[in-house]
Amino acid sequence: MTDALYRDKSILVHAYLDGELDSANTLAFEEQMSSDPELAAECERIKAYQDLVRKHFPRKEAPAGLRARIDAQVGAPRPAVQHSWRALAASIAVTAVLASGATSFILSPEPTDKARDAIVAAHIRSLMAPNPIDIASSDRHTVKPWFNGKIPDAPRVVDLAQASFPLVGGRLDVVAHTAVPTLVYRHAKHLISLTAVPAPGRSDSGTASQSTGGYNILNWTNDGITYWAVSDIQSTDLSTFARLFRVTQADR
């Protein structure tokens, strides 16, 4: 193999791990990797390096003193208590949610028809788009970080490939003016959209099932997040998927 070819492939490994390849190229690359152990080893090395960076240099908040000086500089209203950044960001988000009014159903005690309709619409829309996903990857370590920086909390991502529900990728959907993460899994030739809608304060619930317009829908709440699984697969298969997702640990 020539140096130039080496180099092209090497750059592709990076783009693959960074989730910057579209779905067609991702599949082609994964295929290529399965028949090229050296390329697979290179991929492992870069992944190990990325994990190392994440472990040693996680994203941090600015030093408190700096923030206080910047607040004073612009005369930004200073909260009485020293909030953490996350709390501040969350309070802004909550204010926005409360202010918009339209989003109230997200905070309502029960998952509503409106939320369901928005989520099913997003699933159907995704099937019509040239690409059902924004980030194509079967690797949860690629999909999860992609959400970081786009939304406050990246979703729980689990690997169910062994159970014939391989991860295909993820995308951002908008439910009531709020960006929410959707994971896309595949079963046979069908896609499953799994949308995670924040539901602060809502208690955990079992799986509820319904169907609309030929799509089966399951929803359940866990750890303050309501999950919606939408697909045109058999409802029994979808239940299996939901059960596996709930019991499988998301390792980091």
Place this chain on the structure above:
Amino acid sequence: MSVVDIRRPDLMFPDVADKVHALPISERGKAPSKTGDDKRSFVQLVLPHLGDAHSLARWITGDRNAAEEVVQEASSRAFRAIRTAADASPRAWLLTIVRDCAYTWLQKNQENPFTRVDLHAVEDKQPGRASACNSSDATIIARTEAKHLEAAIFALPAPFRETLVLRDMLGLSYCEIAEITGGSVGIVMSRLADARDRVIRTIGRKLS
């Protein structure tokens, strides 16, 4: 009997007229408290990203205190220009300003060999795959200590280091990085591949 001209509300309502005319023409009809809006935008668009701003500034300047100085300067610039903030990605917008301030600080405060590196000379070397030079495997890489990783990253020439930091530590997309550093996505891709190869080789050497 006077004719009331409905196009002149100021004549119909003299009290209001005083207030309306007190504002410059460009401000009429707008929200009364513009600075309040600016502050709100600043709180929403800039404040959530101060941590990332500080991190980028530290990796560029190599100095924690300098990074605070840089972020303070950058946020005051951001506040003055808050109306030009990109709604699509306020974080990338802020980091563009931070990067600019950080390099200005470097120029003013120290002779940094990394900032004056001849890019072509560096990029022409085109190292092959990391494996070609060093076959440290993934499990060995995983055991690297923080200080060795940090040293390897600081040893990178500035253009490579900033690309790596924006992607691997702050998680920006190739497009956003291209926008921030003023290059193309192609340049981002090749710099990122080079930067990671170098870091992996450096920590590999340390361990073997």
